[in-house]
Amino acid sequence: MIKIRHKITGEVLYTVDADTLIGADFSGANLEYANFAGYNLLCANFTGANLAGANFCIADLTKANFTEAYLCSANLTAVELCKSDLSDANLTGANLSAADLDKANFTGASLRGACLRGANLIKANLSEVDFREADLREVDLRGSNLSWSDLSGADLSGASLTDADLTVANLRGAYLTETNLRGANLRGAIIYRTNLSGADLREADLTDVSLTDSDLTVTIR
16 A cells, blocks of 8 residues: 655545556546655556646656646656656646656646756657746757747757757747757747847748847857
8 A cells, every 4th residue: 555645744645555656546636745756657647636736756657647637836857757648737837857758748738937957858749838938948859849839938048959840839039049940840930039049040941930039149040
C-alpha cells in the first residue's frame, strides 16, 4: 500500500492498494499539493485530476496521461515525460525546467507563464498551446509542432527551433535572441515587435510573414 501525502502538511490525500505506482489510476482525483517527488509513475493515469501545486520533481512520468488535468503551479522540475499526453491540460505557472518532454503531446494545453528553461521538447506536439509570457530559454524544440500556438511575450532566447513548425504561430513581442530557427516553417506567423537579434533564420520559410517593428540586429538570414 502506498500513501500519497500533502507536500506541506503530510496529510494522506490518496491511498493506492499496490506496491507500485506504475500504471496507477488517479483519474478525476483531488490531489492538490500532493507529493509525488521521485516516484515511478510510468503509464499512470491522471486524466481530469486536480494537481494544482503538486510536486513531481524528478519523477518518472513516461507515457503518463494528463489529459485535461489541472496542474497550475505544479513542480515538474527534471521529470521524465517522454511520450506523455498532456492535451488540454492546464499548466499555468508550472515549473518544467530541465524536464524531458521528448515526443510529448501538449495539444491545446495552457502553459501561460510556465517555466520550461532547458527542457527537451524534441518532436513534441505543441499545436494550439498557450505559451504567453512563458520562459522557454535554452529549450530544445527541434522538429516540434508549434502551429497555431500563442507565444506572445514568451522568452525563447537561445532556444533551438531547427525544422520546427511555427505555422500561423503568434510571436508578437516574443524574445528570440540568439535563437536557432534554421529550416523552421514560419508561414503566416505573427512576428510583430519581436526581438530576433542574433537569430539564425537560414532556410526558414517566411512566406506571408511581416517583420514589422521587429529587431533583426545581426540576424542570420
